[in-house]
Amino acid sequence: MEIKNVFVVGSGLMGSGIAQVSAFAGYKVKMHDVKEEFTAKGMESIKSSLGKFLSKEKITREQHDAALSNLTTTTDLSDASDADLVVEAVFEKLEVKSEVFGKLDQICPQHTILATNTSAIPISSIAAATKRPDKVVGTHFFSPVPLMRLCEIIRGLQTSQETMDAAERWAQSVGKETVRVLKDHAGFIANRLYLPMGMEAARMLEAGVATPEDIDKAMRLGYNLPMGPLELADMTGIDVLANACMAIYNDTGDPKYYPPPLVHRMIASGLLGRKTGKGYYDYSSGKQESYWKV
Ligand SMILES: NC(=O)c1ccc[n+]([C@@H]2O[C@H](COP(=O)([O-])OP(=O)(O)OC[C@H]3O[C@@H](n4cnc5c(N)ncnc54)[C@H](O)[C@@H]3O)[C@@H](O)[C@H]2O)c1
Known part of the structure; x- marks a missing residue:
């Protein structure tokens, strides 16, 4: 056709x-x-x-x-x-x-x-x-x-x-x-793999394992990704990612998609990423800057 x-x-x-x-x-x-x-x-x-x-x-x-x-x-x-x-x-x-x-x-x-x-x-x-x-x-x-x-x-x-x-x-x-x-599974291919990584990065930050800079650097340099999961989350919007995760969680019941408490607190505080000026990083000067204290 x-x-x-x-x-x-x-x-x-x-x-x-x-x-x-x-x-x-x-x-x-x-x-x-x-x-x-x-x-x-x-x-x-x-x-x-x-x-x-x-x-x-x-x-x-x-x-x-x-x-x-x-x-x-x-x-x-x-x-x-x-x-x-x-x-x-x-x-x-x-x-x-x-x-x-x-x-x-x-x-x-x-x-x-x-x-x-x-x-x-x-x-x-x-x-x-x-x-x-x-x-x-x-x-x-x-x-x-x-x-x-x-x-x-x-x-x-x-x-x-x-x-x-x-x-x-x-x-x-x-x-x-x-x-x-080939199967109508929530998250398809790319989001099914990327979203759990974004949530795991938030859990790591929540547990104080590393700073946002080091979590992102580890994935950029260790796996040759163009962006780390947290800076990418800031670009996409923390709320957008959390909604996508909840949709997959509701469909599958798989707990790896459930956003950790830190993500809920960030959304409640308006820390949604680039679009609100602050997320895992501070963008208020126009550049991506560190502010997170672990
Ligand atoms: N934003 C992303 O990064 C992204 C990536 C992949 C897929 N998607 C999906 O693409 C879709 C659109 O997302 P978006 O980011 O462009 O949203 P958006 O809010 O920028 O645009 C949605 C548009 O749809 C219009 N609309 C709402 N109800 C309508 C109706 N009944 N008839 C005609 N128009 C209507 C709205 O007025 C709005 O202009 C969603 O399903 C979203 O999940 C978004």
């Missing part, structure tokens, strides 16, 4: 990134949100990102202009009626996603693939809102979408091989490397 028209639901951080890479790859893209101010914000961030690529000479003026000309915005979900592929990137709540998928199932032609960018909700639960679970698939991008190379392609219980293949080809065509997640 050939994909030409892509419809992205949700114009936030991930939706706008997915719309950007799709438009850049030559697809006709409609980007949707519930209010015009949200689609406008999404378009602003796409323009800003493409503008940076242009000024750094990573793309040409023609590519920049062509990408923008492939993009339109809408607040009307029924505009998905000519979509070959819909990618959903709305809030991480099953009720919200189920409502969107139920409506899309009515609006979209039979051949349309419905993909979700969920981080932790089972694909099969989202597919249950439709009468086409064989055409529902997970396409899990990483932030920031235009820069991060991975997209996990996730098979729900009833996703067909044809849908997996089409979703994978599309993700590759927008410039991503893909991995196939």
Whole structure:
């Protein structure tokens, strides 16, 4: 099945990134949100990102202009009626996603693939809102979408091989490397491995085993990771990680995902990482600085 028209639901951080890479790859893209101010914000961030690529000479003026000309915005979900592929990137709540998928199932032609960018909700639960679970698939991008190379392609219980293949080809065509997640298990591959490391680093800090600097340095130098788990947690947001961990914990009951008390205290104190100026490090001067006393 050939994909030409892509419809992205949700114009936030991930939706706008997915719309950007799709438009850049030559697809006709409609980007949707519930209010015009949200689609406008999404378009602003796409323009800003493409503008940076242009000024750094990573793309040409023609590519920049062509990408923008492939993009339109809408607040009307029924505009998905000519979509070959819909990618959903709305809030991480099953009720919200189920409502969107139920409506899309009515609006979209039979051949349309419905993909979700969920981080932790089972694909099969989202597919249950439709009468086409064989055409529902997970396409899990990483932030920031235009820069991060991975997209996990996730098979729900009833996703067909044809849908997996089409979703994978599309993700590759927008410039991503893909991995196939063959079972709809919480955390997929990357988060299932990364989240316990982030929580274990917090437990180590809580127990006074080492400073944040040394925990991160150990993983950077010992395992050649580009960032240590705590500085990465500050970048992602301590609350975002804790929510993702809780979703996996609730689904699996596996205690290694349960955030330790320190993480709950940090969230209650507004120490969420870069976005609030302080997390495991202090960013108030604009640089990453130490302040933690072990
Ligand atoms: N932020 C990340 O690093 C990241 C990484 C991978 C996956 N995800 C997943 O991607 C999804 C989106 O995350 P985000 O960070 O872009 O969130 P976000 O809050 O930046 O954007 C969500 C957007 O969805 C819109 N929205 C909400 N309900 C809607 C509806 N019914 N119809 C249309 N639009 C609606 C909101 O107005 C908002 O603009 C979530 O499922 C999240 O778990 C996020």
